[in-house]
Each structure stands twice: as structure tokens, then as C-alpha cells.
Amino acid sequence: MIAVVADFNKSQDRLHVTYLPVSNVEQKVLVATAGGDPPDIAGLYAAQVVSYADKNALLPLDDYLARAGITAADFIPVFWNECVFRGHVWALPTTPATIALHWNKGLFRKAGMDPERPPKTIGELDEMADRLTIRDASGHLIQMGFIPWEPGWWNWAWGRFFGGRLWDGESKITCDEPEFVAALQWVQSYGRKYGKDQLQVFTSGFGNFASPQNAFMAGKVAMEIQGVWMYNFITQYTPKMEWGAAPFPTAKPEQYGMSDADLDVLAIPRDARHPEESFEFIKYVMTRPAMEKLCMGHRKFSPLAKVSPAFWASHPNPYIRLFDSLARHPLTFALPHLTIWQEYSEELSVAFQKVYLLEASPEEALATVKARMQKRLDRELRRMKRLGLSPA
Amino acid sequence: MSPVAREPLSSRVGRAEFRWAMLFIAPWIIGFGVFLAYPVVVSLFYSFCEYSVLAKPVWIGAGNFRDLADDDVFWISLWNTFRFAAFALPLGMIFSLGLAAMLHICAIGRATFRAIFFLPSLVPVVANAIVWMWMFNGEYGLLNAGLKVFGQQGANWLGDPFWSMPALIFMGFWGVGGSIIIFLAAFQEVPVEMYEAAELDGASSWQKFWGVTVPLISPVIFFQLITGIIGVLQVFAAPYIMTGGGPMRRTLFYSMYLYDNAFRYLRMGYACAMAWILFLLILALTLVATKISARYVHYQGS
Numbered sequence A: 001m002i003a004v005v006a007d008f009n010k011s012q013d014r015l016h017v018t019y020l021p022v023s024n025v026e027q028k029v030l031v032a033t034a035g036g037d038p039p040d041i042a043g044l045y046a047a048q049v050v051s052y053a054d055k056n057a058l059l060p061l062d063d064y065l066a067r068a069g070i071t072a073a074d075f076i077p078v079f080w081n082e083c084v085f086r087g088h089v090w091a092l093p094t095t096p097a098t099i100a101l102h103w104n105k106g107l108f109r110k111a112g113m114d115p116e117r118p119p120k121t122i123g124e125l126d127e128m129a130d131r132l133t134i135r136d137a138s139g140h141l142i143q144m145g146f147i148p149w150e151p152g153w154w155n156w157a158w159g160r161f162f163g164g165r166l167w168d169g170e171s172k173i174t175c176d177e178p179e180f181v182a183a184l185q186w187v188q189s190y191g192r193k194y195g196k197d198q199l200q201v202f203t204s205g206f207g208n209f210a211s212p213q214n215a216f217m218a219g220k221v222a223m224e225i226q227g228v229w230m231y232n233f234i235t236q237y238t239p240k241m242e243w244g245a246a247p248f249p250t251a252k253p254e255q256y257g258m259s260d261a262d263l264d265v266l267a268i269p270r271d272a273r274h275p276e277e278s279f280e281f282i283k284y285v286m287t288r289p290a291m292e293k294l295c296m297g298h299r300k301f302s303p304l305a306k307v308s309p310a311f312w313a314s315h316p317n318p319y320i321r322l323f324d325s326l327a328r329h330p331l332t333f334a335l336p337h338l339t340i341w342q343e344y345s346e347e348l349s350v351a352f353q354k355v356y357l358l359e360a361s362p363e364e365a366l367a368t369v370k371a372r373m374q375k376r377l378d379r380e381l382r383r384m385k386r387l388g389l390s391p392a
Numbered sequence B: 001m002s003p004v005a006r007e008p009l010s011s012r013v014g015r016a017e018f019r020w021a022m023l024f025i026a027p028w029i030i031g032f033g034v035f036l037a038y039p040v041v042v043s044l045f046y047s048f049c050e051y052s053v054l055a056k057p058v059w060i061g062a063g064n065f066r067d068l069a070d071d072d073v074f075w076i077s078l079w080n081t082f083r084f085a086a087f088a089l090p091l092g093m094i095f096s097l098g099l100a101a102m103l104h105i106c107a108i109g110r111a112t113f114r115a116i117f118f119l120p121s122l123v124p125v126v127a128n129a130i131v132w133m134w135m136f137n138g139e140y141g142l143l144n145a146g147l148k149v150f151g152q153q154g155a156n157w158l159g160d161p162f163w164s165m166p167a168l169i170f171m172g173f174w175g176v177g178g179s180i181i182i183f184l185a186a187f188q189e190v191p192v193e194m195y196e197a198a199e200l201d202g203a204s205s206w207q208k209f210w211g212v213t214v215p216l217i218s219p220v221i222f223f224q225l226i227t228g229i230i231g232v233l234q235v236f237a238a239p240y241i242m243t244g245g246g247p248m249r250r251t252l253f254y255s256m257y258l259y260d261n262a263f264r265y266l267r268m269g270y271a272c273a274m275a276w277i278l279f280l281l282i283l284a285l286t287l288v289a290t291k292i293s294a295r296y297v298h299y300q301g302s
Helices: A002-011 A025-034 A046-054 A062-068 A077-082 A105-110 A122-131 A155-161 A178-194 A196-204 A230-237 A275-285 A288-297 A309-314 A320-328 A341-356 A362-387 B007-046 B063-069 B072-105 B110-122 B125-135 B142-149 B164-175 B177-189 B192-200 B205-233 B237-242 B254-264 B268-293
Strands: A042-045 A092-104 A141-143 A223-227 A243-246 A261-267
Touching (some): A025 A042, A025 A046, A046 A341, A077 A320, A092 A105, A092 A275, A092 A288, A092 A320, A122 A178, A122 A223, A141 A196, A155 A178, A155 A341, A178 A341, A178 A362, A230 A243, A243 A320, A275 A288, A341 A362, B072 B110, B072 B164, B072 B177, B072 B205, B110 B164, B125 B142, B125 B164, B125 B237, B164 B237, B177 B205, B237 B254, B254 B268
Antiparallel strands (some): A042 A261, A092 A223
8 A cells, every 4th residue: 555655646746645554443433433533534444334334424425426426336346335324425445465275285195085186065174174184192272274263353254154134124124034044054063073072272372463373274174164364374384384265165166256345445534534545546546457466465466457467467365366256256245334333243143152052052042132123123224224324 | 616706717727728728639630530530420321312422312211221221131131140159249259258267377478379360360351362262162172171180071161051150160269369358357456355355255266267257347348348249240351252252152141242232232321321231230249238237237336
């Protein structure tokens, strides 16, 4: 981003953008906006767009987009959709991400398996995971093929991978659909098969994500779901590792190639002082050269629909086109446009824990989530009605 | 001295002094007003509003309180907090009282041991929490390494639905250094004549402790009880870092749910309502404790 900002400042002499990297961006933008002194442009996570737009903290960009001639067709649909809420565009995509199965070819070879053939269905995944699991003489786990909660960032997403929906888009929470139940039954099968206590002890020994002790990079887990950024960490910490990336296995073969898509965005806070100038910069970032420079800097792919051949040719990640194709898959999903998503995702995580710790059946755990979140959604809908807002 | 006769002069001097006094305490008064009194008052107002920080507060009457009554997680967090308090507070007090008594009796190396027991209280909460996370770690933890010597396989303490709460309570004993010092000071306040008198009456050590020491340090025990109640009901930093409320919300405490509502779900009005409920609970418990202990607390000279 620093380089792109510098390019923009050089490209014209009317505006100057100062890049201010901050930690905890969600809280800082929140406090600055509430205090009436927001930044001119905010770099946010897509997850914040709905919540901020709902609370009237962002400027709708529709008029600016019309004038600049930027349309949905310029972007990969899943990313554009993440910026649209209640019929308005509130932000524009910057660096995107999708997630894929990463596997350790060295461990495949050691287990006598074909290192070039990753699992394609959940059934194959389970079977391969079994062959890749190693215990010591006392039965203590020392290597696992796969663990559904490692790294644990997508515990909420398994139901989506199995084809379930989080809500009906209007007023009903639907996490008790059979697909979600099936997903959690699958999760529970790992707790049963390998022993929940054994697994807990084993996973507690994993090091930090961004370190050579990372469970995948240290060879403690042979297959893991991870994002397009994993390449950066592997090259930094374990450059000698032999690894591959492929679409995550799915319950049904026709779903193969789907993923979860996420992205960062640029938005203009409601009370920003120079909205015209702010959009000028955002428009610049949306041009193909600037966007590709930005995404190349992050070693990610581009959220734009059209990509220049030079971008692919010079990209260091050997699997970059895979991540791009995952984003374009029709079944690929992103965060739901729910204002209560933060709570909903945590509720799903609690259900996930109950299930893998064998403290509840998938049906029970999901029924609790549904009951609680339906209540929350009903309240939220009442609030929106009072304020004259539509739910999505 | 007759104040009436000297009224004019003294009131002039008084007013001037008053002005100076106000000037000198102004920094504190202003700070108190801006950073304490104002937030306290508006938080009461917000507790009756729907307030997301980003949008203007909207008055909804008792809506937040009604929703709280119907919020399972609110009750879970309250129950967890009381469960924690019910063990952490009495055990912590007995533990620190016991250690203080031992330090008091044993004259050899008192200063050294006092320093050793007090040291952990100087460690910042976050550092302490992270050290204990490693102690409780299932694979590499010191605790499990110790159990292994006895041929036992320990749990992943903080990730275990049953053990996570006891682990946090146990960890709390690490921080009793402050109470030990206060108890120790209290022990040393007890007049020697009292013990001598008790000895002449043929009292045993235990009788002396129970009949002389405890009543005489009861105001200090009471003080520890009150500050303890306030402290344990607000427990936040260590569990927030160590377990994040997990597993399965078994260690989700009241202040953590309050924080989540305020800063993660952007439901500031709801969080303010929770804060006021906690305040009233602490107030009520303190009053009850005061009432009950009135019979047992003996102030010297009264």
C-alpha cells in the first residue's frame, strides 16, 4: 500500500495521501468516527462493511461510482457483493483472499502416498488423514493428518462447505439445516476417532501461527485449510518445505472448487472532510496497474475481473491462479450480510466446541445456536423497522 | 472563640482561602468530572438507549434490561462469575491469611519469604497470564511435566470444559502477595499484652489465634472481604487473555461479556445496562457483607 500511495502522490500534484498504518483498525476507526474526526479514507476488513453501513458510519459511493464509470462488472462478483448492502455500495475491494487445502508433500511421501494427489472429497480426506496420523508407543499423538479446528479460523464455515445456508436473507436463521448437521457430525467424528483429550493435549503444543513452530510448517499436521497468504509464511519460515494447494475437499463432487472469500476494502467514513478527493484516490487504486501492484505486494491475486498476463507471469506463488479460480467458483461464499454476524459466528464457534469435545450432539448444539440467534435477529429486525431500514 | 463577632474578617479570608483551595484542587475536580462523573452519568442514560457508538443513542426505556433477562449468555456469564467468586474469594483469603500467619510465627527468614510471596503481585497481569498459560499447557506445561513424574497424563487444563475454571481459580492464588502483606501488618498490630493475658488463662495456640488474633484483626479481614468481592466480580484480564471465555463459555465472566457487547458487537447501551447491574450487585453484596459482619467485626476503641 505504501508504494501505491507513493505512486498516486507522484501521479498528480493536487492531492497528497498520507498512509497511516494502525493496529486494531476496527476499534480505531470506530473511535475516530464516533468522535467526529474520521480519516479521509479507511482501509477496513470486509466484515466491517455491513456493521458500519448499518450504523450509518460510511458514505455510500453510488454517485461517485456512476461518475467514475466503475461498475460491478469490473470485479469478481463475490468481492463486489461484499461491498454492497441495502442496495448501496459502501466500499471498494482491495486485497482479496480465498482458502484452500494445503498439504505437506513430504509427509505424503513418508506415508507411502502419492504426493501429487490431494483428497477431493471429505471421504478421501478422512481416509488420507487416517493414514497420515502417527502415534508414539504410548499412544500419544505426534502427527495428525488433518484436524477440522486447526487453525480454527473457519470453524463457522464447515456448514457452508457442506452446502448449508446461514440464514434465508430475510428473517430466518437456518443453521439447523441438514448440511450444517452433517458438517458438525463430521467434526465430531474427529473428536471420537482420535480422542478429544488426546487431541486437545496435542493441539495445545502448537506454536504461533507466524512462526516456524506453526503446526503445518512444523509438520505436525499434514493437511490444513489455509488462505492465499500461507505461501508468504512458508517462504519466510520453512522455505525448504514441499507443499501443494488444491480446492478444499467437498461433501459432494459437484461442489469441488468452492471456497470462502474474504477481502480488505477502502471506504470513506460518513463525516470525512474531503470525500471528493478521497474517492479520487480510491478510483486510482481501482485501476488495473495500481491494483495489481498492491496485490502483488501482498502476494495475493487481484479482485478485478480482468487480470493482465504479466501479473500471472511474474507472480511468485505457484498456486496463485488456483486462488483466483476459487474466487470465481459459483458456489464460493463470503461473510453473510448480517448485522449480528460477529455474535452469530461466535455462537457457531461455541457449538463447534461443544461438538468436538463430545459435550453435545450436532443437532442439540445447532438448535441452541438457532434459538439464540433467531431471538437476536428478531430483535435486530425490530430495531431496523423502527429506524426504517431494510434487513439486507 | 466567637465566630459571630469576627464574621466580616474571617469570611473575607475564608473566601480568599476557598478560592485558592478551589484553584489547587481544580485539576482533580475537573479530571474527576470529565473522566469519572460524566461517564458514570451518561452510562446510566445510555443503559436505557440503543447506542452503537457510531449512531446517535435512541431511547428504548427498559428494553436493554428486558433483553438481558432473556439473554442466556448474560446468565451464563453471571453464573460463571459467581462460581468463580464463591471459590476464589474464600480460598484466596484463607490462603493469604494462612501464609501471613506462618510468616508471623516463623521469625527466621521472614523478610526473605515476605519478599518472595509478594513478588508475583508485582508482575503485570498480562505477563502473569501468559506464564500461566504455559504452566497449564497440555503438551509442554510444567504442571503436566510434574504429573508425568507420577505416571499421570495431565489434561490441557485451560481447554478442558471441567478444568478451565479450577485452573483460573488456582492461578489467582499467585496474586495473594498484597493481602499477605496487609494481614501481616495487621498481625503485628495485635498488642502483645492480649496474648500474655490469654496465656495466663491457659489458652492454646489455636485458642489464641481464634480468640485473640482473629477478632482483633477482623476490621482488616472485613476490608479484604469487601475489596475482594469488588475484585472477583470484575475479573477480566487474565481469563480474557488465557481462555477468551472458552471452552464452551465455561470461563466467560461478566466483565468479558460486557466488553464484548460494548466493543465487539457495538451494543454500548446493552453493555452500559450490564455495567449498572454489576454495580448494583456489588453494592448489594457489600451492604449484605457489612450487615452480617457488623456482629463479628471489632474496632479497637469502640
